[in-house]
Amino acid sequence: MSRSTLSALLAATLVPALLTSSSLAAGQTPSPAPAGKVAEAARTDAANELPLALAPSKYPGSPQNFAFELRFSPYRPAVDTAAGLTGAPFSRTFGDNPRLMVAAEFDWQALRIRHFGSLGPGLTAGYASFARPAYFTGTNTASSQKTNFEVAPFLLQAVLRVDVLATDFGIPIVPYAKAGIGAGYWRAYGADGTTTANNKSAKGVSFGPSYALGGALLLDFLDRNTAASADEASGINNTYLFGEFWGAELSNFGSANAMHVGDRTFAAGLAFEF
Numbered sequence: 001m002s003r004s005t006l007s008a009l010l011a012a013t014l015v016p017a018l019l020t021s022s023s024l025a026a027g028q029t030p031s032p033a034p035a036g037k038v039a040e041a042a043r044t045d046a047a048n049e050l051p052l053a054l055a056p057s058k059y060p061g062s063p064q065n066f067a068f069e070l071r072f073s074p075y076r077p078a079v080d081t082a083a084g085l086t087g088a089p090f091s092r093t094f095g096d097n098p099r100l101m102v103a104a105e106f107d108w109q110a111l112r113i114r115h116f117g118s119l120g121p122g123l124t125a126g127y128a129s130f131a132r133p134a135y136f137t138g139t140n141t142a143s144s145q146k147t148n149f150e151v152a153p154f155l156l157q158a159v160l161r162v163d164v165l166a167t168d169f170g171i172p173i174v175p176y177a178k179a180g181i182g183a184g185y186w187r188a189y190g191a192d193g194t195t196t197a198n199n200k201s202a203k204g205v206s207f208g209p210s211y212a213l214g215g216a217l218l219l220d221f222l223d224r225n226t227a228a229s230a231d232e233a234s235g236i237n238n239t240y241l242f243g244e245f246w247g248a249e250l251s252n253f254g255s256a257n258a259m260h261v262g263d264r265t266f267a268a269g270l271a272f273e274f
Helices: 003-027 089-094 164-169 224-234
Strands: 066-075 099-108 111-113 117-135 142-161 173-190 203-218 238-248 263-273
Touching: 066 117, 066 142, 089 117, 089 142, 117 173, 142 203, 164 173, 173 238, 203 263, 224 238
Parallel strands: none
Antiparallel strands: 066 099, 066 263, 099 117, 111 117, 117 142, 142 173, 173 203, 203 238, 238 263
């Protein structure tokens, strides 16, 4: 077979095949995106119902069921307000200035209300102590020994957090309210242990109602990527800085025979939802 004959045969075979492949390629359309994919602009954090402005850029978010608070308060038990008490023995012994109370709170967000917030029980435990030089009986002369007083409130409350501003509108503010009952353990003691008076130990427990009203600032909006990384690594959904007014009327519901170790004060601290 001559070279010219071979060239003619190849041209007759390959050219139609190439033209057919080109026409098929030109007529193809891109395959559709996999089912379930949505545009990035429409994505939300499904676990926490956060709008795009607050949602992590990649991580969808872990389940949210609990909250934890680390709390700090100025605290001064209302011992001198007890009914039938003469004078102000607590102020005379420890002064008028409050002391620092450190407390922790654990909440179970048992009920999640879509487009509103959460409701559930919370347990708070706190501790504060007072110490001043003891006075000799019947005098204003201080001794070398100290007299001490400690109080540890335990509060069981219903906690309502209204986070709709953050989840639906991108406003990083979460107001909340709490109400319940508390028990305050108290003890007066010195170098020799618990103080006694009239053959009775100066210690006990006082009960009464408790309440709080406050607001929390959602810190996730400061750095969404860091917040998403923390959620993925540790399960912490949200972090807050909060402040609140709270009170505990720990006087055995106004009994004249009870030590009133409650207070009306404020608290500030950090809160975490997980």
